[in-house]
Amino acid sequence: MMSGRSLKVELGAFLNVRSLSSFAVQCLVIIALFLVIRWITHNTIVNLRASNIASGFDFLDKRAGFNQPSSIIQYDDNATNGEVIEASLVNLVFISAISLITATFIGLFIGIGRLSNNWLIAKLSLxxxxxxRNIPPLVLLFFWSIGVMQILPPARQSLHWGAIAINIRGIYLPRPVWGEHTGLFIVISILLIAVAVGLHFRARYMIKERGLTSIRWWYGFVIGVLCPVILFFLLAYPTSWDIPALKGFNYSGGYYISPEFLSLYLALSIYTGALIAETIRAGIQGVDKGMSEAGSSLGLSNGLIMRLIILPLALRIIIPPLASQYMNLVKNTSLGAAVGYSELMMVSSTIMERTGQSVELAVIWIEVYLGLSIVVSLFMNWFNRHMALVER
Known part of the structure; x- marks a missing residue:
């Protein structure tokens, strides 16, 4: 017969088992999460029924009834809500991509400038x-949209720089009329670049694993760069140019860049560039000074030391926080709704006012921004592993 004291000891030992405690905590978390989701779902269904709003994504096939002339993919009033959202997603990805590139270059030059031996460059960068860095991006957005774009002259008094026209309605650029085989050129060029990248990685593998040094590096350059350039002149070289011209009260023809796009692009690039500059400065200062001294002892100039020694080593420190800045920039594109840029949030808000499908559109927002952030994160993680030191 087991005594009461022994029973308590055995029971305590049983409950203190780590695996059992972990399992119990996980079960409680799952139950709590299920109850929260069930409560949110129930309230949503009740509110939709009370508002006489039918749930579902059938509204995507209905006529939108509005258009956005500044959209990359043009559409008219007869486009469906789904087509309008797809066009706004293209605008979102495009503004994110070019803002990321511009902000990276700004951050690189300003970050290096902060560490310059030139007093003026260092202080200007600071x-x-x-x-x-201390101004909200929304304030910068309104500054460019209201303080700069709105003081440009009207269309009839446009500022001209060659065939480029600048006025309060935007910027009008000449548009090349590409050759008839441009599509074939794009397909072939993508295949050639893919082959060149494959040859590059194979060459690196042969040098690293087998110690071969007679790899022809210029093969990839010829296939991936020289051949597409030759094909461009043979298949896709512009036959003429579409020059923007004033017709009535506005310009027509050529490429059109809206003031909303310019405001969002400049605000995101300048603001994120300041944050990236600090990340790059911290990464450079995290490299041992002995590396610079070793480069100097070899007779390398300061520019070569920075490009060949310091920056490659600093990338291992820079990349992780840089990924966060990239994801923040992608999410900050939603500020474009404040100035009327036809990105996802602005277009979806218009559709919501017409259809009342707030829940479905919120799901689309979450999926889009979560998906883009995951893509950026996966790419930066791959780049981080690629730049990591390989221990032997």
């Missing part, structure tokens, strides 16, 4: 970082 002022840039401290000024723009």
């Amino acid at each position: 002022c840039y970082v401290e000024f723009f």
